Amino acid sequence: MENKWDHLVKNMPNRLAPSMAKDHPNLPVIKEEGCYYFGVDGKQYLDFTSGIAVTNVGHRHPKVVQSIKDAADGLMHGPSGVIMYESILRLADELADIMPGNLDCFFFANSGTEAVEGALKLAKYVTKRPYVVSFTGGFHGRSLGALGVTTSKSKYRKFMQPSGLTYQVPYANVKECPAGLDPEAYVIEKLERDFATLFSHQVTPEEVACVILEPVLGEGGYVVPPKGWLKKVREICDRHQILLIFDEVQTGFGRTGEWFAAQTFDVTPDIMAIAKGIASGLPLSATVASNELMKQWPLGSHGTTFGGNPIACSVALTTLSIIKEENLLENTKQMGSYAVQQLEEMKKRHRVIGSIRAVGLMIGIEIINPQTGQPNGSGLLKILDAALKKGVLFYLCGNHGEVIRIIPPLIVTKEQIDVGLQLLDEAIMEYEETLMSLEGI
Numbered sequence: 001m002e003n004k005w006d007h008l009v010k011n012m013p014n015r016l017a018p019s020m021a022k023d024h025p026n027l028p029v030i031k032e033e034g035c036y037y038f039g040v041d042g043k044q045y046l047d048f049t050s051g052i053a054v055t056n057v058g059h060r061h062p063k064v065v066q067s068i069k070d071a072a073d074g075l076m077h078g079p080s081g082v083i084m085y086e087s088i089l090r091l092a093d094e095l096a097d098i099m100p101g102n103l104d105c106f107f108f109a110n111s112g113t114e115a116v117e118g119a120l121k122l123a124k125y126v127t128k129r130p131y132v133v134s135f136t137g138g139f140h141g142r143s144l145g146a147l148g149v150t151t152s153k154s155k156y157r158k159f160m161q162p163s164g165l166t167y168q169v170p171y172a173n174v175k176e177c178p179a180g181l182d183p184e185a186y187v188i189e190k191l192e193r194d195f196a197t198l199f200s201h202q203v204t205p206e207e208v209a210c211v212i213l214e215p216v217l218g219e220g221g222y223v224v225p226p227k228g229w230l231k232k233v234r235e236i237c238d239r240h241q242i243l244l245i246f247d248e249v250q251t252g253f254g255r256t257g258e259w260f261a262a263q264t265f266d267v268t269p270d271i272m273a274i275a276k277g278i279a280s281g282l283p284l285s286a287t288v289a290s291n292e293l294m295k296q297w298p299l300g301s302h303g304t305t306f307g308g309n310p311i312a313c314s315v316a317l318t319t320l321s322i323i324k325e326e327n328l329l330e331n332t333k334q335m336g337s338y339a340v341q342q343l344e345e346m347k348k349r350h351r352v353i354g355s356i357r358a359v360g361l362m363i364g365i366e367i368i369n370p371q372t373g374q375p376n377g378s379g380l381l382k383i384l385d386a387a388l389k390k391g392v393l394f395y396l397c398g399n400h401g402e403v404i405r406i407i408p409p410l411i412v413t414k415e416q417i418d419v420g421l422q423l424l425d426e427a428i429m430e431y432e433e434t435l436m437s438l439e440g441i
């Protein structure tokens, strides 16, 4: 007999836009809990995606579920400004304690792209400068302002190119370093040269409001820059009174082993965009800056109807306390380095694994064509499909879709990492066997 899901799929017209509903792997799911999804097929899947770095404290943490119920008994909607409520005030106060430097003032919104929009608008407003510099390969969202600084894939911009002019410089790429040179020194020196070229050929530094970057390149391929490179970006901004924006939408809330990558890399930006892990799946984000900077952005220059929703703020408070109570920053560091050790061993057995790039539980495995060394996005999809059949879910990134993203919930255990990586190992082995039969070896 036809089950409910098959019936739904067969009889439903195509009401969901393909751009929304066809990403990989599009697994039909009825429930989520901890580090697991439960499929409509009755199978349990280990989740190494965290809903793209969102459910850092695990799916449907019981305290999160309870706080949604409790909050809904009081308030469901603001908007802040028309009314004022405890959860938004307390959240701003508690967040201020964990932010880097003097970033202690918050404009709450709903999504990562909105937090980026706010950051760009704030920088333009306070500097009265028109232009923005971002890094090639960066992903900052899909609304037109954020898209203007997003260059991870041209398909995101095709026929929708933003009208505002922005400038790009290359992100740190230690792989380009010629043999015999120190990779960190090489990328730092190159950064100075790239900015000098930009400022002398295209835009003067006095016209630049801000430089925006992801402290670890996310969608663009999980590229971890050397600390010194990020410090150099800070230095170049300071030299020209340009504001530095960190997009910590993906790197935030413990993902790198500290609250934010700014702390992991010991570089403090002027403005931050935060979202994803903040409220365990409820829509919430923030543009963050010092009070000194924020107070130059007057009433009416920015606004929101839904931003800082009371239930989402309550859940964010609960999420912060879970991260503290369950010691998840420490777990992230320990599980991250354990997973990388295992992966380095795995790399020795597999020709298709290129580099492994990691900070905390933000781990990228590059899949290459073993004969050419080139990125191998189609091979990666075969590996992820095989892994999914075995019961573990991974996501992908990289300009050619060639990097496996491993971003489990930060509650992940050693046993779960062992299971997930064992299944990945088997999936890669199967793919390599098919390659060998094609090569006739």
Ligand SMILES: Cc1ncc(COP(=O)(O)O)c(C=O)c1O
Pocket (backbone or CB within 6 Å): 052, 111, 112, 113, 114, 116, 139, 140, 141, 142, 214, 218, 219, 247, 248, 249, 250, 251, 275, 276
């Ligand atoms: C670094 C970064 N910035 C911004 C965004 C956009 O966030 P959203 O999809 O919530 O708009 C993302 C989403 O993946 C992201 O990874």
